[in-house]
Amino acid sequence: MIPRRAAGAALAGALALALAGCGLLPSTSSVEAVDFDEPLAIPPLAESRIEDGVRVFDLAAEEGRTSFSGLPATATRGYDGGFLGPTLRAARGERIAVRVSNELTDETTVHWHGMHLPAAMDGGPHQPIAPGETWEASWTIDQPAATLWYHPHPHGETENQVHAGLAGLFLLDDEESLAAELPSEYGADDVPVVIQDRDLDVETGELRVDGLDGGGGEVGLLGGTIMTNGVVGAFHRVSSDRVRLRLLNGSTARVYDLGFADREVDLVATDGGLLPEPVRTGSVRLSPGERAEIVVGMRPGERAMLRSTPPDLGRIAAGFAAGENDGFDVLELRADDDLRSLPEPSWDAPERRPLDEAAASAHREFELEGRRINGREMDMTRIDETVSAGATEIWTVRNGEMSPHNFHVHDVQFEVLSIDGDPPPAELAGRKDTIYLEAFRAYRLIMRFDGEADPDAPYMYHCHLLQHEDEGLMGQFVVVEPGSSAVEGGPGEHDGHG
Structure with a gap:
């Protein structure tokens, strides 16, 4: 099956190319119409084993070649294969370890997007894996069932590596999700x-x-x-x-x-x-x-x-x-x-009280504009925010320009308190780690930092439009013991240590 252009796409493509030359339009914007005649590939569930009570996964970032739509093969990258990766699956309460080997020609990382885990295991830009090396991340699953994912997060190269094919799903189960209809x-x-x-x-x-x-x-x-x-x-x-x-x-x-x-x-x-x-x-x-x-x-x-x-x-x-x-x-x-025949969706929602706005010990404001947050581009050696372990905070996030942005916070799942002072719509009633930011609107987010304190290993917050992230639309925060501060001088260039 080979894509066929919809009527008028050639003219639209010509206009797109002209505007792209002016920097107004991405290099490709018209979407190809296709025939739907290929079976959906289902990512295999990743194999695991139990070692001393720990569920262990092995994951390899690899170079590959992949043929799309029966066309000649093209260079791609994947985990345990040529493109994308297997689905990892674990249950709340399990201790897990993921051993990631880098079989690429350049440095990479693996970030567990949406996962609550220690900063040193987060897989952000401060946990690089050199070619030929293996990095092990281990933590205890301590959050409700959810659909998460994993992908590279090397500073300045995330878009290139994700675009080449490095990504996969990470599914979490718990008692409520397993009992749900x-x-x-x-x-x-x-x-x-x-x-x-x-x-x-x-x-x-x-x-x-x-x-x-x-x-x-x-x-x-x-x-x-x-x-x-x-x-x-x-x-x-x-x-x-x-x-x-x-x-x-x-x-x-x-x-x-x-x-x-x-x-x-x-x-x-x-x-x-x-x-x-x-x-x-x-x-x-x-x-x-x-x-x-x-x-x-x-x-x-x-x-x-x-x-x-x-x-x-x-x-x-x-x-x-x-x-x-x-x-x-x-x-x-x-x-x-x-x-x-399957029943209508239903479940016994666990008693999860909304985070208490009155308990918030800090209110922070973030404005995204250009490739800066609060006027500053990303600096790997600078800590932008310091948070106390156990604290509940309210972050007000605003897109300050007429360009699309969104906002992702590592480690925590936040609740949306309001958008421009109004209650969020029903689809935003659950907890989130990434949210689209409409221009010039204020999103009040409440979150609790109940993980381990680590003053010299930062988490990230950033726009998840990957070109924006790579070009500097990102900041760093550390979680410290109450009354403490971040390590003087900020994290190191690569390993997160001062």
């Missing part, structure tokens, strides 16, 4: 869906990177080829009347608005896990790094198309240049003639 057969009715766009040459098969390293326009590269789990034009065969899709926006810049034209879905979980109750909705907006779990109803013998409609990006300049006008198909579901 939700589709749960991995790869059948509980389906991982990693959505990414790429700039793919439809003649040579080459995965082009010319738009990276600042050459992809203001928002970063918007690719014209849409992939799900590394497959272009994928379909998934359905054998039950309800299907759970674990959606990840694994793109470097594009925002999706995902849903079905002919039916609503039940939104059951977001970044931090299950919502208080299902939210019936027509679509779900996901910016890079965000996740959502939806349950869609199916009828015997039908086909249903998961589609991204033009996303509402808020008040931004030249929205067409950020993909605001792009609508396209993503994944086709094909129902069998006879379907197993």
Whole structure:
């Protein structure tokens, strides 16, 4: 199957190229129309073993070559393979270790996006893995069930490495999620869906990177080829009347608005896990790094198309240049003639009290503009914020310009208190680690830092549009014992130590 252009795409492409030359538009913006005739690839569950009570995973970052849509193979990267990686899975309360070997030609890291864990195990830019070396991260899973993911986080090179294919899912289970009335057969009715766009040459098969390293326009590269789990034009065969899709926006810049034209879905979980109750909705907006779990109803013998409609990006300049006008198909579901009947989504929500605003011991403000947060670009040797272990804080985050941004905080899951003083919509009722920032709006986020103190190992907060992150739209914070301060002089260039 080879992508075919939709009517008018040639003219749109010519306009895109002209505007790209002016720096107004990413190098690729029109999305290819395709035939959905390739089975969806299901990432295998990563093998593990128990050593002295610890669940151990081995993971290798590798060079590879991958053929997309039957085209000639192109250079890619993946974990335990040529593109993307296996799904890691563990349960709350387990002690785990992940031994990551770097078989690439350059330095990398592996960040556990959305995971609550010690800073030295976070896999950010201060935990590099040199070519030929192995790094072990170990921690105890201490958070509710959720769909998380892992990806590289080397300073200044994150976009290049993620775009080449380095990414995978990390699923967490707990008693509540295992007892929930939700589709749960991995790869059948509980389906991982990693959505990414790429700039793919439809003649040579080459995965082009010319738009990276600042050459992809203001928002970063918007690719014209849409992939799900590394497959272009994928379909998934359905054998039950309800299907759970674990959606990840694994793109470097594009925002999706995902849903079905002919039916609503039940939104059951977001970044931090299950919502208080299902939210019936027509679509779900996901910016890079965000996740959502939806349950869609199916009828015997039908086909249903998961589609991204033009996303509402808020008040931004030249929205067409950020993909605001792009609508396209993503994944086709094909129902069998006879379907197993599954119950409506429901669960006993654990008693999780909202974080207490009155208990907040600090209020911080962050404004994103250009490639700076509060007027400063990222400096690996500078600690921007110091937080006390056990503290509850309120962070007010604002996008101060008419360019798309979002905001990701390492280690914690936050709650959205308000947006411009108004209560958040129902889809933001759960805990989050990444949130889209509409321009000139104030997002009040409350979070509790209940992990280990480590004054010389920082966590990151940053825009997750990866070109923005690489070019400096990122800061660092450390968690210290109450009354203490960060190590004088800040973290070291690589290892996080002064």
